[in-house]
Amino acid sequence: MHAAVLSWYSANARDLPWRAPDRTPWGVLVSEIMLQQTPVVRVEPVWREWLRRWPRPADLAAEEPGEAIRAWGRLGYPRRALRLHAAAAAIVERHDGAVPATYDELIALPGIGDYTAAAVASFAFGARHAVLDTNVRRVFARAVAGTQYPPAAPTAAERRTATGLLPGPDTAPAWAVAVMELGALVCTARSPRCPSCPIATECAWRLAGSPPDDGPPRRGQAWHGTDRQARGRLMAVLREADGPVPKPRLDAIWPEPVQRERALDALVADGLVEPLDGDLFRLPSSRPT
DNA sequence: GACACGTGGAG
DNA sequence: TCTCCAAGTGT
Structure with missing residues (x-):
């Protein structure tokens, strides 16, 4: 499964600015916060503007929080902008202005939870972590557990699966981003592109005949009048x-x-x-x- | 563990 | 139109 996914990624990865060779840990951190519950296409222009305007944590920390909220535009969940500003201030205070490299230091920052700490440690610093986002959880739910969708919230079983599949230090970061990309582009929630999937022949859900989800229906979030x-x-x-x-x-x-x-x-x-x-x-x- | 928390595009 | 959902976190 690993070779197929890694090979697929090298041929199909999107060319995103926070993956460019000249990216900084700060750029990766900003992208991860912006991408929480928010599609890539909407994030990219805002990310470019933010990094142009505030290329280092200290630049954002010196700004008023209201400006961060304003520059957040219509990305949604504006508390993320407020927390990112607070994280920048904490990075200046506690880490001399440099984004910390370890999971424990990252998760101690405001607005950074398990996923984002693992993602930044992995993508920006090459650390070995199970990165469990919605894409990865869906890929493993199908490929390993044989279900259409993962549980509502991450479970210990999912963590065991992700940790167990994590390759050695040299390839762990590439594996993490590759599985995520596979979930984003091929193993999608609504209409998975199984004919294009590099692991379709070994996918437990596929082999079981792609049975529909048997769990309780996931109720959508109300909006009008809320x-x-x-x-x-x-x-x-x-x-x-x-x-x-x-x-x-x-x-x-x-x-x-x-x-x-x-x-x-x-x-x-x-x-x-x-x-x-x-x-x-x-x-x-x-x-x- | 359940809920609140924005926004807009796709089907 | 209307539902679903997109790299989650904090309480």
Whole structure:
């Protein structure tokens, strides 16, 4: 399985800027945060702008957090921008401005969990880690476990599978990115391209006749009328404004007052919005007002 | 472990 | 239209 996947990757890997030879660990870290729950096509232009503007952690750390949120644009989950800014500050404080190389140091940074710590350690520093993202989990669910989809949340069994398949130190990073790419391009969630798959002949799910998932249906996330939608509208207004925004302008984006206030309060509590005197609101500044 | 958390493209 | 889902994390 390893040789087939690695060979497939060398012939089919996408040419992404965070994989370029001149990439930096900082660039890899920024890409991993941006790619959380977000498609590559939407990330790439924003990533380029961020790296041009803030080529080192110290450059972002010196910026106001509100600028990071503004430059995040419409990538979604703007708390990621806030945490990435906080991570940059922590890297300056704790690591002298250099992205740390170990899993333990990485996972201690804000916004970095198990997946991102393993991914950065592996892709940026060549460390040997099981990198368990949604793509990898789906590939192993099919190829190894013989099911259409992985469990809702990562399990100990999945970790054992991923760890057990991890090759030696020399090829572990290439293996990790190759399996991920296979999941992203071939072993996709909706319509897997099995005829193009390098391990189709040894895929447990395929060999079992591609049985449909027998687990409980995964319920989608509601959107219309939710607090999340209200928050999104509030953030859009604040992002696009040059300076502080009067509250009436925020009130105009959502008709239901209780939910609107709750959403705004939550954004303030999350540190994504800063309230000012005189019923004004803006993206957060690092300076006291 | 369940939930909240943005956004927009594909089928 | 409407559902699904895209390199998860924090609580």
